[in-house]
Structure formats: structure tokens, C-alpha cells
Amino acid sequence: MMGKSKRFICLLLIWVLALCNLPVFIAAESEPYTLDNLLAADMDTHFDGGTSPFTLDNISTGGSQRIVKMNGNNAVEFRDASLGTNLSSAFYYQLNSGRLKDRINEIYNMPVGSPPVEFVFAYKLMRSAASDKPVAKDIYAQIQFAPYTNILVPRFPADMPSITGTAAYLNSVPDVLKTVNDSDIASYRFKVSPNGGQRNITSIKLTFSVRVDTGGTDEAYVIDDLEISEVKSQQTLDTEAPTVPSNLTLAGKTDTSVNLSWTASTDNVGVTRYDIYRDGLIVDNVSGVNTTYTVVGLSPNTTYHYSVKARDAAGNLSAASNEVAVTTDPSVGGLPEPLGDRDIGNVKPAGSASYNPVTGRIKVQGSGSDIFGTEDAFHYVYQPWTGNGQVVARVYGMENGVTWTKAGVMIRASMSEQSPNVMMALTPAGGAYFQDRLQAGGASTSTAGTQAGPPYWVKLVRKDNVISAYDSSDGINWTLIKKEVVTLPETVYFGLAVTSHNTGKLASAEFDQVSIGEVPPAESTNSPFPGTIESRKQWLWDKTKTMSEMGLQLNIVQYVAQIVDGQNVAGNLQKIDKMFQAYDAEQYKTVSKMYAYLMVGNQFNSTMIDHVKAYFSQYAYAKLPQTENLRMSNYTAGYLVGQSFPDLQDLNGKSGAVLKSENRANIEEMLSAGVRYGWAEYESPEYTFMTYFCLNALYQYTDEPDFKQKLKMAMDVMWFEWANDWIDGTFISTSNRAKGDSVSASDLTWRGADHTALSWMYFGGNRAQEGIGETDALVPSAYRPYLEYLGMVLYRGMNYTPPEMAIRIGQSGDKSYTSRKTNLQNSSGRNLKTYRQAFVKPTWGLATEVTYNRVDNWQPLVYINC
Secondary structure, eight states, rough: HHHHHHHHHHHHHHHHHHHTTOOOOOSSSSEEEEEGGGGGSSSSOOOOSSSOOESSOOOOOOOOEEEEEETEEEEEEEEOOOTSSSOEEEEEEEEESSSSHHHHHHHHHHHHHSSSEEEEEEEEEEEEEEESBOOGGGEEEEEEEEEEOSSSSOOTTTTTSSTTTHHHHHSSSSTOOEEETTTOOGGGEEEOOOOTTTTSEEEEEEEEEEOTTTSSSSSEEEEEEEEEEEEGGGOOOOOOOOOOOEEEEEEOOOSSEEEEEEEEEOOOOOOEEEEEEETTTTEEETOOOOEEEEEOOOTTTTEEEEEEEEEEEEBOOOOOOOOOOOOOOOOOOOOOTEEEEEEEOSSSSSOOEETTTOOOOOEEEOOOOOEEETTEEEEEEEEEEEESEEEEEEEEEESSSTTOOOEEEEHHHHHHHOOOOOEEETTTTEEEEEEEOOOOEEEEEEEOOOOOSEEEEEOOOOOEEEEEEEESSSSOEEEEEEEOOOOOOEEEEEEEEEEEESTTTTEEEEEEEEEEEOOOOOOOOOOOSSSSSSHHHHHHHHHHHHOOOOOSSHHHHHHHHHTTTSHHHHHHHHHHHHHTTSSSHHHOOOOOOOHHHHGGGGOOOOHHHHHHHHHHTTTTSOOOSOHHHHHHHHHHHHHHHHHOEEEEEEETTTTHHHHHHHHHHHHHHHHHHHHHHHHHTEEEEEHHHHHHHHHHHHHHHHHHHOOOHHHHHHHHHHHHHHHHHETEEEEEOOOEEEEOOOOOOOOOOOOOOHHHHHHHHHHHHHHHOTTOOOOOOOOGGGHHHHHHHHHHHHHHHHHOOOOOHHHEEEEEEEEOOOOOSSSSOOSSSSOOOOOOOOOOOOOOOOOOOOOSSSSSOOOOOOOOOO
């Protein structure tokens, strides 16, 4: 009992001292001790600089981070979106050097048998978004050592227990951060045991993970005041701050740089670093042995105010030095203010930039091996930019280039050659390219744009942590090349970049129509309201041609739609050709490529046709034990392959009439089940639409009239089901597909991105549609196949029309519906129980449909003819 009392008094003392911002002395049973936060010497543990040092591990999870203000102080928020890939979003910071790593290796190098040294992991936390479906096991913080043996060196010294049971996470008081430490999670106090130098570590990774199950709301939490502290006796505590750095002076300047120097501070233990402040905000730091600093990336003819503070190993911070006001020189090349320019990376000879006020063009000369890989070498014309914005330019001409000389617009995190960046570039031989490096020193990736040469337009748009890249022939009609999630600081550099890709030689490019500024207000994404069937159909078709894709190549339907309307035909055929050279694991993508061939294949050249045949020969078009939409997709592709390419053999060696006949039989078996028992077997909007997508392709392109009539009946039944489920502008679904694709009467946000959009085209007028064919929720296309393929069934060449009576039922506003989820089984094996009333047309008369206790498939319907 006495031990518990002492611990309570100890914790109370910590709390009081923490509130007072005083050093923490902890009264242990043996002797008082303190916690020396070694992490404070290696990173901005309070996020005072306004930038998160963490990196999102996997951009496809839908995770995001941002700096937030908590009672006037900076903190960082980590968020996982419910519409992601059903994986946790992990944010990490890796230390490859620094005081913390050095101290841990110092302990490991002590003789075997020496006493272990204790550390405490701690941080402040507040739950900022309370999802109804957090995944507790994936909401944690962890420390990871590398390399590890789990004998001499543990991989996770503090383990990775869930933080969802802590008082900080469970706290419901708004704007209150509570501490999480070893009092909450015992493993946060861990030991580092000497191993005589047999094994040291090369890095320490600090990770915070957050996860919400799909179908729930977003989950997020805020952290601040990070600590990885060594437990020390009171006698070793250092509370003395360094002296103030003195005599801060300007040692030199150019149009884009400033050299500073100062007199060193002193400290009772030692100065470990100097923090550099510009206009009151910390912008960088240098080692404690340095008393000079060069600032780069400034704007010409601009005044800045600098000061310096000294910091010791215990994190004690001095007062600020004297302030120096510096005005940079005017631009050497006469660039319009506030543009500056500089070489980045290993370049030789030096690059330059100049402005011609008569022509309004900026000429940039740059050498360097490339802008790609893990580091860059080029010349950059830039402007510092904070927040959202866009950079637009026309590459007017290029000279002295080679195949991969690059000239274009760039957004860059810093002036480091390894900086994260995105670029939309033009090359002499390859046309337009988008490329990015998502992490400092990480690999670069590229995505081909339009095959074109100068003069040609390029554009990058930043909206929060999403970058969109475009190219254009006229600066009016833009083609989206890629949309990517990129974690960048709030303040970045927008500009023009040129690399010769020819070490030792300069290439040049001229830019005009250069614009750096705010993103123009977007036109309303709302649909015509109420509009007509034709105006709604046209709106959806236009959406098809401009849809965006997050992090992946655009879907084939956009290219097809643009070709059908005569837009960028050569470039889009090139992109489609490339897509036919890639294998697809999902059967519905095979069907989409068959649509592409049937819709615009008459424009394919012989090489493209060879690629088309090679693509379709990679699959076996036979019975599958899979879900309705995948089975129907496989059979549809097999039927149309047999009809379109009689000599092409599938992986089973079947071709022509055999392939067509067997897959027709498989399809008719599914038609019978669908017409009698309902579409789709899991009552999922996604599955239903993908099945309809296949039926539409078969109906449009089959050369067998009797088969076409059966397909029409199946689609008619589907439309009657949809018509009944459309209640006053909301589609009611009993689905629980766990991918964010279902909607219900209680969910009026209505992510109408599946067949509800198709239904709305005919039944609409009750409400506006938004966001169709876009991926603003950061969800990869693999989880939203219906978004991309909707446009193909809208194509004006498709000649199926829903039954007039179904349209009237869908437009009726006086229907009622009862839906409850209990134990009917869906595709995830969960049980649901459903009672439905529906209007169907089994033998071309109205009827009532009732479904009871379905376990795996629809039970027989009860028909009451009217």
C-alpha cells in the first residue's frame, strides 16, 4: 500500500512540475532521478518550426497528416481515412545519426555485464477524430532499432501495444493533450543492455500508426512533446541553458543567399546545435561546433530578419541573439520578382536564368546528369510558396538537348539535391512526363503524358497534400496526367527546372506564359439540377473524360471517351497501347479493355492489334468459384474474345466458336439465377453495376439475336430492382460490402459512385450529384472499379434503353422501403437478414418480391402478378 502511495505522489509531482514547465525530478524508492530527453537534440519534438518531420509510409492507405494549433502551440495530427485500402496509416521518422543513436550505441559498447540503462518513451496525445470503427490493434506508437537480433538488440524495445486504452486516448475533453508514458503503458519504460560492442544500431525509427475500418468515419489523433528519455540520477541533471550567441553579423549575400556568422555560446556541458530563426520562425539548425550559416533559396531584392539561439544536449535553449536585417541583391538575370534562381546538385558548368521583357520569356540554362533517381542536378528558377497554389508555364522551345533533357514546372520541398519533389516536364524525344520523389533521398517514379514537343503547356496544382499534374496543347484544355499524394512542408518552392541530362554540357529552354499563384476557384462539380435525362447523361459523359486517378495510371475509359470525341487521339491511342501490354489481375479490367477494342479498335494499327491479341491470350475463360461480378466479367470477356478473335486461343487452348459457346452457357446460367433470384447475389451496388457493365457489352456487341433478347430481359429486371430502391433521390441498399460503396436511408452523404449514378441519370431530379468519376477520397481504383467504367455504358453508341415503366417507378416519390441488417450473408461472410418489397417484371407484369433469411444465395421469390 505504501508503494502505491509513493507512486501516486510521484505522478502528482510530475504533473505539477510539467504544468510549471520545470525539470522533472522523480522520487524513486532508491533515489531521485530525472528524464533526459535525448530526442530533443535530434528533432523538433514540439513542432515549433511548423513542419512535421514524419513521412507517410504508404500513400495508398488514405492517410494524411498536418500541423495543427492546440491552445496556441503547434502539434501534428495523424489521420486514417475510412475510404482507404483497409490498412493502417503509419507515419515514421528515421534517425540515422544524432545524440540518441550515439548514446544507445555508447551503452551497447559498454562491457557485457554492465548495468542496463533505462529509457522512457512518452508523448502528449489527444483523439481529434472519433471514428465509430477504430481498429485498436493498429493504433499504436513504436520505436524500432536496426539492425536487430532480438537477443543483443531488440527490434521493438518498447513493443507496440495499442494506445486506445490510455487515459489520453479515452479523454473526451476537447483541446486537451494528455501525456502517454510508462505509467500508462509499462513497456514504454525499456532497458538498453550493454553487449560489449558485439552489435550496434545504424538507425532508430519512430512510428505512429492509426487505422479505421472501412465503412466507419475517419480516425485521427494529435501528438506533441515527443520524448525518448534516458533515466538519470538527479545529480546528472543539466538545467543550465547556454549563453546567448553574440555578434550575429552579415558575412555576405547574393540575390538568393545570405551568409551569417556569430560568436560562439558557452555552456556548462556543451553546445550541441544552433537554431536559425527567420522572421521569428525556426528554419534550420547547424552543429554546435559551427558559428556560420549560409541561407539559400531566398527571393531577390527581399528583406529578411535573422536571429540565432543555442541549444545544449539536455534541450536547454538560450535566449535569441541580436537580430540582423538583410536585403538580398536584385536578380542577376533580371527575373521578375520574387523569382530567384540557383543550381541544385552536382552541376558543371553552372547554369543561369534570364528574362526578356520584350518577349516575356524566361530562358533557363542548366547542366546536370538528371532530375530523377535519388538526387538531382539541374538549374532552378523558383518562388517560395506557402499553402495551396499552382505553377503553369508553356515550354516555348528547347536547345542543345538530348533524349532525356527535361524542362518543365516543379514543386520542391527544399534546395537539397535529394529533396522530395514533383515535376511535369517536357523531353525532346519522350514528350511530356510527370515524375515524383515522395521521400528525401528516395527513388523517383514517372508517368508518361502526351507525346508532344514544344511549344507545349505544363501545369502542377497543389491542394493540401494532393498534387495534380497536367499537360495541354493550348493552355485551355488540360489533360490530367496523374494525381498523387505527396507530403510536403507548408512552405515549398514553385518554379521552372532544366537539366541537360548530359554531364558537362548546358541545355537551354525558354518558358513563357509563366504563372505562379492561387488555384482558381473550381467550377461547380454539381450536376444539372434537376436537369433532364439527356443533360444528366451528358454531364456524366463529360465526367468520364475528365476523371482523375489517385497515385495510379488513369483508367482506360477516359482515353476511350476522349478518342470517341476526337480529343488527343494520337496520345490516347499511345496510352491505350501501353495498357494492353500490362497484365490485369481483376477480370473486370479485362472487360474494360474489350470495350476499348470494340469501341475504338478500328483506329488501332497492326502493332496495337498484336498487343491486343497477346493481352487476351493471357487468360483462361472458364468457370470461376468467385463472386457474381468477377464470374460475369470472365465469361463476358471469353465470349467476346471468341467472337472477335476466332483464331485466338486462351490458356486452356480453346478458341473461336468453342470459347464463345461455353461462355454463353456460363452467362445464361447466371442470367437465369439473376432474373429468378435477384441481382446481385450479395446485393452490392458495386457488384450489381459490374454485372450490368458486362451485360451491356454483350447486348451491344453480340451477333446472336436470341442471346441479345435474354440479355435485355436480365437488364430490364435489374432496372426494375433499381427503380424500386430509388427513394426520393436516395438509393437504398442492404449491402455491407466494406469498401465504402454502399448507401442507405440514414447515409444522406450518398457516395453516389456506382450504379446509383446510372440510376440518377434516369430517375434524378430530386437532388444534385457530386464527385462522380473523381478520387478526392484518395481511394485507389482497385477499390472503386465502377467509377471508371460508368462512362462506357453511357456512350451514345450504346442502344439499350431501360423499360419505360421502370423509369416511371424510379421517378416516383411515393415508395416506401423497410431495410434492416441482421443475418443475411454478404461477400465478407457476415450475416444479414433482409425484408424487401420490390417491383419486378418476371413475366412482363408487376410483382412483389420477398426475401427471407438468405444465407448464401437468393431464396425463390414469391410472385404476385398484377
